[in-house]
Amino acid sequence: MRKRGLVRLLVTVMLVVLLSSVALAASGSAAGSEPARAKNVILCIGDGMGFGALQLARNVLLGPEGKFAFETFPNAAIVTTYALDNLVTDSAAAATAIATGHKTNNGMISVLPDGTVLPTILEAMQKAGKATGLVVTNTIYDATPAAFGAHWGTRGGSEEIAGQLFDAGIDVLLGGGRDQFLPSGKGDGKRKDGRDIMAEAAAKGYAVATTKDELAVAKGARVLGLFHKSYMNYQKDRAYLGTAEPSLADMTAKALEVLKGTKDGFFLMVEGSRIDHAAHAGDAAGVVAETDDFARAVGLLYEFAKASGDTLVIVTADHDTMGFSVTEPLDYDLLRAIKVSPEFMALKLEKGADGKFAPESIRKVFEEFAGVKDLRDDEVQLVQSMSSEASYKVGYAVGAVLAARLNMGIVSPQVQLKSPTGGHTGNPVPLYAFGPGADKFSGTMDNTQIAGKIAETAAIGFAPAAGR
Numbered sequence: 243m244r245k246r247g248l249v250r251l252l253v254t255v256m257l258v259v260l261l262s263s264v265a266l267a268a269s270g271s272a273a274g275s276e277p278a279r280a281k282n283v284i285l286c287i288g289d290g291m292g293f294g295a296l297q298l299a300r301n302v303l304l305g306p307e308g309k310f311a312f313e314t315f316p317n318a319a320i321v322t323t324y325a326l327d328n329l330v331t332d333s334a335a336a337a338t339a340i341a342t343g344h345k346t347n348n349g350m351i352s353v354l355p356d357g358t359v360l361p362t363i364l365e366a367m368q369k370a371g372k373a374t375g376l377v378v379t380n381t382i383y384d385a386t387p388a389a390f391g392a393h394w395g396t397r398g399g400s401e402e403i404a405g406q407l408f409d410a411g412i413d414v415l416l417g418g419g420r421d422q423f424l425p426s427g428k429g430d431g432k433r434k435d436g437r438d439i440m441a442e443a444a445a446k447g448y449a450v451a452t453t454k455d456e457l458a459v460a461k462g463a464r465v466l467g468l469f470h471k472s473y474m475n476y477q478k479d480r481a482y483l484g485t486a487e488p489s490l491a492d493m494t495a496k497a498l499e500v501l502k503g504t505k506d507g508f509f510l511m512v513e514g515s516r517i518d519h520a521a522h523a524g525d526a527a528g529v530v531a532e533t534d535d536f537a538r539a540v541g542l543l544y545e546f547a548k549a550s551g552d553t554l555v556i557v558t559a560d561h562d563t564m565g566f567s568v569t570e571p572l573d574y575d576l577l578r579a580i581k582v583s584p585e586f587m588a589l590k591l592e593k594g595a596d597g598k599f600a601p602e603s604i605r606k607v608f609e610e611f612a613g614v615k616d617l618r619d620d621e622v623q624l625v626q627s628m629s630s631e632a633s634y635k636v637g638y639a640v641g642a643v644l645a646a647r648l649n650m651g652i653v654s655p656q657v658q659l660k661s662p663t664g665g666h667t668g669n670p671v672p673l674y675a676f677g678p679g680a681d682k683f684s685g686t687m688d689n690t691q692i693a694g695k696i697a698e699t700a701a702i703g704f705a706p707a708a709g710r
């Protein structure tokens with residue numbers, strides 16, 4: 243009897259231990275299934291960074307087996323990008339979709355075609371007490387950043403959009419576009435309303451910077467950094483121009499430094515803006531260099547997010563530009579030999595007495611900056627035919643010559659001319675996610691689904707209104 247009693251006791255003890263460990267495990271998994279919460283959210287947008295552009299950059303920079311840091315993120319999705327009025331989106335409609343959860347027409351900045359103002363994810367983050375920032379290599383008032391903090395019927399409303407972005411109280415604004423922050427007649431200023439927003443910013447306690455060195459020493463909780471009167475220079479051109487512009491990674495590091503101590507967290511949008519511009523110009527070497535700059539910035543953000551544990555990082559593109567594809571006969575040696583952007587080459591062309599670019603100047607520029615020594619007459623004539631056009635359009639011709647020599651797979655100049663977006667395509671784009679809530683981003687998504695998922699993960703009030 244005593245022996246049986248002991249066995250019974252032992253069995254009871256074992257059962258209790260077993261059950262309590264099961265209970266512990268159950269409570270552990272219950273804790274694990276609680277909705278993931280992100281204190282900070284960082285949204286990185288490679289403007290025009292389609293799958294082909296990304297593969298091209300990977301092949302050149304890392305080799306086929308290499309991965310950019312964001313390509314190691316645990317979650318990825320394919321994102322459709324169409325606009326309300328067009329199967330092919332521009333940056334305005336795409337950024338509106340990403341920032342507000344609503345489709346709108348091309349050209350519109352976070353408003354519906356009927357003028358309805360669409361609340362943005364950045365505004366919702368501000369309401370929730372979070373600090374906010376926009377970091378770009380384009381003008382800060384260009385379509386992508388604009389859609390996060392401004393509302394306007396046309397993307398060309400630069401003066402209004404710049405004013406709205408500043409008035410919105412965004413804590414960190416870094417990029418180009420100084421012309422719309424100064425009154426006409428002062429420095430690079432173009433504002434017609436007489437506002438000197440750079441002075442207003444300084445009076446409100448913002449650290450104001452216009453060079454890389456000034457940015458490095460900028461201190462405080464708010465920074466306005468405008469490093470070019472217009473969009474910032476292409477990465478490849480900066481050494482030749484001797485500019486004092488910070489890289490996207492430099493600006494991103496400063497944004498993190500300013501925002502990371504915020505008690506209630508922050509929302510930061512970082513855009514590699516000029517991947518798109520290089521792509522429009524058919525400039526494969528530029529796409530690679532701009533993607534490199536973007537990937538370095540994302541790398542810094544990834545390191546921060548890994549250490550912080552409560553930061554969601556999303557990396558995506560707003561649309562594909564020019565349908566870049568990595569063709570079989572692609573000439574990687576020529577690609578690596580191209581030293582500057584086509585636009586920079588265009589600016590180096592000299593005109594003859596007839597007012598047209600001189601053939602010998604065209605040949606010299608192609609040899610000096612792209613290593614092309616055997617330019618054909620038809621190629622010279624194509625560039626020469628653009629003699630009276632704006633430099634960026636001359637750049638398109640230079641880029642088209644180089645793209646053809648590279649055997650680059652892109653939208654042809656003829657098709658580009660028929661395209662109101664200047665060569666965007668309706669191809670879907672990649673999205674990568676890391677951190678709390680990253681698993682919400684998977685499968686095939688639409689760009690209107692991103693904002694809602696961010697809000698859910700950040701546990702903030704934000705309801706993309708019913709209907710698109």
Ligand SMILES: [Zn+2]
Nearest residue numbers: 290518522563
């Ligand atoms: Zn574009």
